[in-house]
Ligand SMILES: Nc1ncnc2c1ncn2[C@@H]1O[C@H](COP(=O)(O)OP(=O)(O)OP(=O)(O)O)[C@@H](O)[C@H]1O
């Protein structure tokens with residue numbers, strides 16, 4: 001399925017993450033709430049790795065720690081590639097409603113400041129094409145796009161910086177089934193064409209099965225099981241994985 005070699009892009013070792021709780025009033029120290037607990041795993045170049053687990057298990061928290069959105073953690077996050085880019089469940093919320101698509105696509109490279117205006121524009125149109133959108137979409141505002149088109153714009157924006165690792169946090173959960181299938185096909189095409197590694201977060205076991213080589217099962221901040229998707233689904237060893245498979249109506 002993939003042109004996989006053994007090059008590691010991301011290595012997470014004993015990662016624990018914390019949120020501050022409360023105001024830390026005078027004479028009382030702020031409480032720390034631990035979410036991720038001693039998590040270790042790695043992702044190789046060209047791999048599509050699923051992260052599944054029930055709501056509140058800490059999947060988004062883990063993704064935010066890896067991408068540096070949150071920094072309150074212990075343990076090690078070692079990256080052997082450029083900064084991973086992230087796409088989210090709600091493409092509308094992650095796009096600036098006041099800006100046209102072209103502006104959104106150009107912004108990451110404009111901030112970097114290393115490329116000419118003409119090069120940035122050329123790349124923006126190339127990325128639109130890569131995600132299957134017509135050129136005229138560049139002149140639209142997010143409110144003038146469908147949910148599927150918005151998610152394609154978010155993917156194009158993420159690709160502008162040529163990431164080697166994409167973290168997709170429930171990227172199809174808010175879309176209807178037909179559009180879900182289109183976005184999954186697009187992500188798999190980008191994975192093949194660019195040898196892009198993807199950490200694909202979902203609570204939908206069927207989507208993980210379609211997308212991923214390997215999956216991590218997360219419960220209550222811990223990875224309770226990890227393995228090749230085919231093995232994991234046919235021979236789950238952890239009771240929680242069996243429970244998830246049963247709940248999804250997948251016979252083992
Ligand atoms: N900013 C925050 N401050 C405090 N606690 C938080 C914060 N964000 C998330 N949490 C808590 O951390 C835990 C894990 O949340 P997280 O969003 O990572 O779960 P998730 O697995 O992504 O869930 P879902 O499938 O619903 O997206 C939850 O108990 C949540 O309430």
Ligand SMILES: [Mg+2]
Nearest residue numbers: 059060061169
């Ligand atoms: Mg989440």
